[in-house]
Amino acid sequence: MEKLRRITKAGLCLLFPSACPCCNAVTGDDLQPLCEVCFAQLKFIKSPYCSCCGRTFSSGGENHLCGVCLTSSWAFDRARCLFFYEKIIAKLIHDLKYSGKTQGISTFKWLSEQSNVLGDLDVPDFILPVPLHIKRLRKRGFNQALVLAKLLFPNEKRKIRHNILLRRTDTQAQAGLSGVERRENLKNAFVIDRVSELIGKKVLILDDVFTTGSTVNECAKVLKAAGCTKVEVLTICLSGKIFS
Ligand SMILES: [Zn+2]
Numbered sequence: 001m002e003k004l005r006r007i008t009k010a011g012l013c014l015l016f017p018s019a020c021p022c023c024n025a026v027t028g029d030d031l032q033p034l035c036e037v038c039f040a041q042l043k044f045i046k047s048p049y050c051s052c053c054g055r056t057f058s059s060g061g062e063n064h065l066c067g068v069c070l071t072s073s074w075a076f077d078r079a080r081c082l083f084f085y086e087k088i089i090a091k092l093i094h095d096l097k098y099s100g101k102t103q104g105i106s107t108f109k110w111l112s113e114q115s116n117v118l119g120d121l122d123v124p125d126f127i128l129p130v131p132l133h134i135k136r137l138r139k140r141g142f143n144q145a146l147v148l149a150k151l152l153f154p155n156e157k158r159k160i161r162h163n164i165l166l167r168r169t170d171t172q173a174q175a176g177l178s179g180v181e182r183r184e185n186l187k188n189a190f191v192i193d194r195v196s197e198l199i200g201k202k203v204l205i206l207d208d209v210f211t212t213g214s215t216v217n218e219c220a221k222v223l224k225a226a227g228c229t230k231v232e233v234l235t236i237c238l239s240g241k242i243f244s
Pocket residue numbers: 020021022023024025034035036037038039
């Protein structure tokens with residue numbers, strides 16, 4: 001039976017060789033979904049980065065607090081991103097979010113395993129995707145943060161919960177807004193259901209892009225107010241400022 005399965009798989013690979021989800025080049029390697037050219041263009045987040053918000057520094061040295069984290073406090077305890085927002089990652093996320101194409105997203109699991117930042121995060125009790133408002137969810141048909149959570153943590157399905165952190169208001173899209181406008185736009189946008197389940201718990205919030213951090217910070221505020229002892233954040237990519 002096992003032999004037949006292997007022969008069938010080998011036959012399928014010959015007939016339908018794996019294609020890179022970014023450029024469609026044949027990779028011929030199921031274990032490495034991106035072709036070498038696309039993989040070489042990825043920018044992994046590497047030290048030194050801010051030990052709190054995860055934004056990177058262009059100068060060398062150890063991880064330390066950035067100027068923003070030294071002067072203002074976040075509601076989350078720590079945030080980490082896997083990659084800089086550049087064209088390869090942007091295409092994979094765009095395909096998922098706006099075109100509903102999912103053939104590239106299996107790549108994220110593999111990509112996350114090539115990154116070192118996951119080791120900075122605590123083991124959470126719950127993994128909570130940043131929610132969409134019900135109107136946007138119906139229009140898109142899925143929440144990309146939930147899809148990513150399931151993909152990055154396939155063995156933690158019981159921890160991934162989409163019914164605890166909810167979006168109460170249908171906020172304007174954050175892209176194109178300034179930091180102040182983003183914070184105003186998100187005021188009271190999130191609510192918690194099942195508060196009693198969160199008391200004393202460690203939570204990981206998951207989202208696709210970290211820009212100013214306003215969205216995940218608003219989520220962290222309500223989670224801390226509900227009694228979570230630790231709130232950490234993981235996003236696929238980091239957009240915006242690099243500190244010198
Ligand atoms: Zn490629």
